[in-house]
Amino acid sequence: MRTENESVPRPGRTAPPVPAPRQNPGPPQVLYTEATFPLTLLAADAAAACAAAALATPGRLLPTADLLIETGALLPALLLLNGVGGLYRRRLSPSVLDELPALAGRAAVAVAFAVTLCGCLPERWPSFATAAGLLRLLTGYLALAVTGRAAAYAALLRRRRRAPRPVLLLGAGDRGRRVAAALLAHPRYGMRPVGCLDTARAPHPDGPPAPVPVPVLGGCEVLEREIRRRGVRDLLITTDTAETADPETAAAMRTAARLGCDLWLVPGLREYGALPYGFRRPAHGDHLWGFPCLRIGRPARHRPGWAAKRALDRTAAAVLLMLAAPLLAACALAVRLDDGPGVIFRQQRVGLDGRVFTLLKFRTLRPASAHESATRWTIAQDRRMGRVGRLLRRTSLDELPQLWNVLRGEMSLVGPRPERPYFALRFTQAHPGYADRHRVPAGITGLAQTHGLRGDTSIEDRARFDNHYIESWSLWQDITILLRTAATLIRPDGS
The missing domain is CATH 3.40.50.720 (NAD(P)-binding Rossmann-like Domain)
Structure with a gap:
């Protein structure tokens, strides 16, 4: 039995080392392989395409400039088509034979694109643009790509068994x-x-x-x-x-x-x-x-293009704030002259993952109290709005200060419109799927708004449109929503 004196090291003696707690090391080798394996396949396809292009015209040595131009036209198209077709995604049961038809079809399209592109350049008709050259290019690429992919899959399966x-x-x-x-x-x-x-x-x-x-x-x-x-x-x-x-x-x-x-x-x-x-x-x-x-x-915000969306949001918000500075000043002055001090209206709204943030708007009316501001439903034709407030609501210019929210990362240009905490709780309890809107940052405009669902409209319909937007998100969809929003700004149906 250990005594108190034994538990404390004496002067001049070294305390026994305390073993560090064991950490779960996980399988770093396989995680690295699984995460970077698409790059291995991409490198194999790129090497196969370059080698096939160089060997497509035997009997003469291609000049370096010609080879670079022809490969430069072929390689990006080929890799892009393979990526879009899912040939670099992770698979549990990979098989080169299963992929062979997709590889052949996309290679044919990429070669046709390269021939067309090179043919548009002066005196740059590709050297492989003959029947024999095209046949050698396609068969050479497929043979090399299949060999490279088969070797990569064999190495992957060995590592999977080990760890x-x-x-x-x-x-x-x-x-x-x-x-x-x-x-x-x-x-x-x-x-x-x-x-x-x-x-x-x-x-x-x-x-x-x-x-x-x-x-x-x-x-x-x-x-x-x-x-x-x-x-x-x-x-x-x-x-x-x-x-x-x-x-x-x-x-x-x-x-x-x-x-x-x-x-x-x-x-x-x-x-x-x-x-x-x-x-x-x-x-x-x-x-x-x-x-x-x-x-x-x-989910949308875990997809590769989401980082581009967030970068685009902040860049566009900074540029628009600078370009719209005169308009912002004019709106602020109009509100100040029409309804006195307090140009900017601040209100709590629910954003990403249910977190509350402060949304900024130009004030279009003066609520009687903070409780009314938080719990009274907004209507388009509120009698307390003056002429300036109605104009700002009708043209949605009252939303311009939210560009600052976007610049701060609290909102996005496109996303579900944020709601006040009081109503967000009520709608979550009443409408299944409403809380799922909070999976992405709130937006200045959204898919629901481009379909006329603004102000006093169906919450269930809004939630359905917002969730559909998140399910099918893409950068191009954001661009189309922004274009449609720009076309509807002058419609007098906003709130």
Whole structure:
């Protein structure tokens, strides 16, 4: 038994080293490989295209300038077409033979584009633009690309077997048991199930299910803790369709996506629908030892183009604030002369992830109290509005100060319109899916507004349009919404 004197090191003696707590190192090698593997495929395709272009005209050595121009026309088109076609996405069961038709078709289109582009340049008709040259170019590219991809897939499968990624299963029923058993028996998929979460709400009608070959860690409430604790990078959703649509299960899926996990839906043979708001329906299928496996698209703000949207927001807001400075000054002066001091109206609104921020507008009327400002529904023809206020409302010029909110990162140019906390709570309770609008930053304009849903209009319709915008988000959609908004600014239907 240790005494008090023994627990304190004496002078001149070195205390025994305290072992550092063990950290879960995870599988860094495989994470690196899985994350950068699309770049490996892209490099293989690029090398194959360059080599095929150089070898397409045997018997004479191409000048360097000609080769660079022809390859420069071919390579970007080829890689872009392959990327758009999903040839660089992560797959659980990769197969070069399955990809061969897509590789051949996209290579033919890219070569046709390169020939057309080079033909438009003076005296730059591509050297491979003959029947024999085109045949050599296409067959050479396909042979080299297939060889390179086959070697890359073989290396990936070896690494997957050596160090599989830890995965969680959402669903401890019969399907989860069979999927877990298949993953344990077949390490080629690079997934090592470390546990499952039970989402069942009621007793199983056929009695207790068979035991799962991995530990049942609890319900959805422990998901975030287990993902962080075990270094999980994939979540397999093995619940049935009704459970997938359950709000708690949908929240668990969003939590996993927020933590950077890839989500895979493992449905039954007839269960391919009913995904909650926030996840795109998958366009490409895969399988885990015969089980259909569909990768669920990540929420909008976790997609690669989202960073470009945020950069565009702040850049455009800064430029518009400078260009619109005279108009802002004129509006401010008109409000001051028409209704006295207090030109800017500040109001609490609900934004991204339910966080409250202060929205800025030009004041169009003076509320009787702060309580009225927070809880009274805005109507378009409020009798307290003066002539300047009506003009600002009708032309939406009262929204111009929100460019400052965009510049601060509190809002976006395009997104769901933010609501006051009092009404946001009421609408969330009354309309399913309303709270899902808060998955992205609020916007100055949005898809609902371009369809006339402004002011005193249907909240259910607004929520439906806003969620559709988030589901189908793209930069081009933002541009079209901004163009439509510009065309409707003079319509007297705003509020």
